[in-house]
Amino acid sequence: xxxxxxxxxxxxxxxxxxxxxxxxxxxxxxxxxxxxxxxxxxxxxxxxxxxxxxxxxxxxxxxxxxxxxxxxxxxxxxxxxxxxxxxxxxxxxxxxxxxxxxxxxxxxxxxxxxxxxxxxxxxxxxxxxxxxxxxxxxxxxxxxxxxxxxxxxxxxxxxxxxxxxxxxxxxxxxxxxxxxxxxxxxxxxxxxxxxxxxxxxxxxxxxxxxxxxxxxxxxxxxxxxxxxxxxxxxxxxxxxxxxxxxxxxxxxxx
Amino acid sequence: xxxxxxxxxxxxxxxxxxxxxxxxxxxxxxxxxxxxxxxxxxxxxxxxxxxxxxxxxxxxxxxxxxxxxxxxxxxxxxxxxxxxxxxxxxxxxxxxxxxxxxxxxxxxxxxxxxxxxxxxxxxxxxxxxxxxxxxxxxxxxxxxxxxxxxxxxxxxxxxxxxxxxxxxxxxxxxxxxxxxxxxxxxxxxxxxxxxxxxxxxxxxxxxxxxxxxxxxxxxxxxxxxxxxxxxxxxxxxxxxxxxxxxxxxxxxxxxxxxxxxxxxxxxxxxxxxxxxxx
Numbered sequence: 001x002x003x004x005x006x007x008x009x010x011x012x013x014x015x016x017x018x019x020x021x022x023x024x025x026x027x028x029x030x031x032x033x034x035x036x037x038x039x040x041x042x043x044x045x046x047x048x049x050x051x052x053x054x055x056x057x058x059x060x061x062x063x064x065x066x067x068x069x070x071x072x073x074x075x076x077x078x079x080x081x082x083x084x085x086x087x088x089x090x091x092x093x094x095x096x097x098x099x100x101x102x103x104x105x106x107x108x109x110x111x112x113x114x115x116x117x118x119x120x121x122x123x124x125x126x127x128x129x130x131x132x133x134x135x136x137x138x139x140x141x142x143x144x145x146x147x148x149x150x151x152x153x154x155x156x157x158x159x160x161x162x163x164x165x166x167x168x169x170x171x172x173x174x175x176x177x178x179x180x181x182x183x184x185x186x187x188x189x190x191x192x193x194x195x196x197x198x199x200x201x202x203x204x205x206x207x208x209x210x211x212x213x214x215x216x217x218x219x220x221x222x223x224x225x226x227x228x229x230x231x232x233x234x235x236x237x238x239x240x241x242x243x244x245x246x247x248x249x250x251x252x253x254x
Numbered sequence: 255x256x257x258x259x260x261x262x263x264x265x266x267x268x269x270x271x272x273x274x275x276x277x278x279x280x281x282x283x284x285x286x287x288x289x290x291x292x293x294x295x296x297x298x299x300x301x302x303x304x305x306x307x308x309x310x311x312x313x314x315x316x317x318x319x320x321x322x323x324x325x326x327x328x329x330x331x332x333x334x335x336x337x338x339x340x341x342x343x344x345x346x347x348x349x350x351x352x353x354x355x356x357x358x359x360x361x362x363x364x365x366x367x368x369x370x371x372x373x374x375x376x377x378x379x380x381x382x383x384x385x386x387x388x389x390x391x392x393x394x395x396x397x398x399x400x401x402x403x404x405x406x407x408x409x410x411x412x413x414x415x416x417x418x419x420x421x422x423x424x425x426x427x428x429x430x431x432x433x434x435x436x437x438x439x440x441x442x443x444x445x446x447x448x449x450x451x452x453x454x455x456x457x458x459x460x461x462x463x464x465x466x467x468x469x470x471x472x473x474x475x476x477x478x479x480x481x482x483x484x485x486x487x488x489x490x491x492x493x494x495x496x497x498x499x500x501x502x503x504x505x506x507x508x509x510x511x512x513x514x515x516x517x518x519x520x521x522x523x524x525x526x527x528x529x530x531x532x
């Protein structure tokens with residue numbers, strides 16, 4: 001924290017002992033290039049979290065209400081395996097499958113998609129986040145979906161509502177608090193992601209975490225790295241505050 | 255068309271959409287891992303098309319012939335085992351203490367213990383680096399161990415605490431009434447009751463420690479590094495299939511962890527251990 005206010009002299013590691021305090025490290029962060037990284041981190045994270053919920057919710061619902069006991073156990077087993085499986089392994093697997101030298105390259109070129117275009121790499125980073133978000137969200141939502149009384153949707157259906165509308169009016173609103181907190185958990189995970197954008201983004205798509213590491217590793221500007229860290233800490237604490245607010249609202253609504 | 259046939263049509267469409275989403279989701283989760291596993295056994299010397307014309311283990315030979323892999327793997331395993339052991343004790347003790355505690359500030363203490371979950375890993379790593387070098391700890395191994403204990407502690411505390419909260423306290427009381435000492439009651443009654451939580455926490459701590467890059471990257475020194483850090487560095491330099499072989503190796507370790515969990519806890523019961531409480 002203190003380090004972030006020290007003046008940085010280029011060409012040496014860390015701040016000079018007793019360097020004067022300055023706000024310059026923070027002012028630098030107001031520049032468009034850093035703002036761009038922050039915005040991109042949030043954009044990709046929010047989209048990935050929303051898509052993650054869109055996949056995880058039907059999966060959790062079907063695992064609880066539709067699948068046979070064996071399929072249900074298999075789904076839960078797969079999700080726990082994925083959570084425990086190294087994120088590095090999963091990121092590498094995605095790069096090997098969808099990346100610029102991956103096995104799908106001929107298909108991508110045939111479809112006219114350039115695997116090195118910026119939006120494709122952004123999508124790939126999003127896919128990496130998604131690979132982590134879906135299992136976590138599914139496991140988080142299982143309990144919540146289990147607690148929703150299935151007779152409510154049945155009642156709506158017997159009163160003439162189509163099944164999708166019955167769920168839209170009963171199951172989803174009743175699991176809304178869980179959906180909100182699953183979204184915020186995914187968002188905290190995504191905005192602090194480090195390995196995923198580093199491997200899949202190949203230096204073209206940077207997240208805030210990568211900027212911190214670059215400040216430290218490549219140019220040894222500790223004070224600036226510390227300033228980015230403090231900003232990031234603040235941002236993620238705001239999101240965490242959102243999580244606890246959502247939980248409190250949920251407890252009250254139960 | 256009558257309203258009921260419209261209703262049936264819309265239901266069928268919605269059902270089809272849900273099935274498509276689930277199938278696409280599961281394929282997306284599983285397919286890349288299967289591709290990687292298959293390519294790790296590819297007999298060719300380059301990254302080529304699927305399916306591989308022949309299978310061989312030469313990528314594994316190449317993997318284990320590289321010094322950085324062997325050194326990284328042994329450091330990783332040492333750190334993970336030590337961090338897990340330290341955490342079963344610290345986390346267990348903290349959980350038992352917090353479970354009994356009635357003093358004000360108990361919630362704040364718990365939040366402090368769980369805070370590494372909230373703080374981005376890179377910030378933790380960076381802060382630890384600055385802090386440890388100010389304190390004078392510069393050995394790579396000691397720094398890594400500190401970092402890993404800190405980032406895995408929330409998992410052991412949470413899992414142990416939730417099994418403590420879920421146990422029947424009357425069993426301990428009964429033992430005390432029947433003349434057991436506090437110590438006997440703790441070791442003979444409480445510990446067996448919370449075993450599943452402790453095991454779950456330990457397995458998660460081990461897995462998190464084996465996987466961490468973001469914190470470890472700051473704390474390594476030129477001679478002490480963990481396998482994931484070495485792999486990431488190698489991945490940036492060259493992109494060949496030795497890393498696919500390493501991925502299969504790490505997946506093997508995860509499989510062992512899953513078997514331990516299945517044997518000692520049961521996969522369906524893990525959901526009750528508080529790690530996925532939103």
